[in-house]
Amino acid sequence: MNSFVVSNCTYDGTSGSPNPLCLVTGTVNGKNIFAQVYFRYLMAASADDQMQAALTAVMFNYYVGYQATLPWPNLVPYPSFPASNAVAVHSEGVYPVAPIVVREALIGSWSA
Numbered sequence: 268m269n270s271f272v273v274s275n276c277t278y279d280g281t282s283g284s285p286n287p288l289c290l291v292t293g294t295v296n297g298k299n300i301f302a303q304v305y306f307r308y309l310m311a312a313s314a315d316d317q318m319q320a321a322l323t324a325v326m327f328n329y330y331v332g333y334q335a336t337l338p339w340p341n342l343v344p345y346p347s348f349p350a351s352n353a354v355a356v357h358s359e360g361v362y363p364v365a366p367i368v369v370r371e372a373l374i375g376s377w378s379a
Contacts (some may be wrong), residue, residue, distance in 0.1 A: 268378050269296055271326055276372035278306060280358030280365075287355050289369055291322065295330035302329035306369065310353035312346070313371040320346045322372065323379045 272294045278287040289309060291302045304325045312321035324343040331339055358364040 269327060269330075270376065270378050271295055271323060272376040273322060273326075273372060273374055276309070276369040277366035278355060278369065280356065280367040281362075283357060285354040289372070290366075291325060291372065293326060295326050298330060300326055300329045300333075302326050306355045307351045307353055308348075309369055309372050311348035311351035314351060315348045317346055317348065318371060318374055319377055319379075321348075322374065323377075327379075 273291060274293045276289055276291045278289045280287075286305050286307045288303050289306050291300070291304060293300055302325045304321075308321065309318070312318045324345045327343045328345075331342055356367060358367060
């Protein structure tokens with residue numbers, strides 16, 4: 268059993284990309300992780316009410332690749348969802364502009 272905590276999920280709102288890369292920060296089994304995932308994948312997971320499953324794969328696979336010790340555990344397969352047409356909101360204003368938070372990904376803690 269592994270424990271997961273999402274502390275934050277943000278993207279650069281000044282990029283202009285409709286599908287920016289998001290930074291998920293949190294912990295897996297008490298170790299800090301800084302995983303990256305595309306905005307539309309998160310929105311597709313949210314629309315399918317499967318954010319926990321999506322973040323379990325994103326976060327655990329980062330943990331295995333960069334934080335775990337040998338022997339490495341098996342990777343968690345990424346769930347697939349119906350495609351999302353969601354477009355990221357963009358920021359404007361004087362530099363520096365704060366990153367935009369993906370609220371749908373702020374699901375707290377869980378075990379899997």
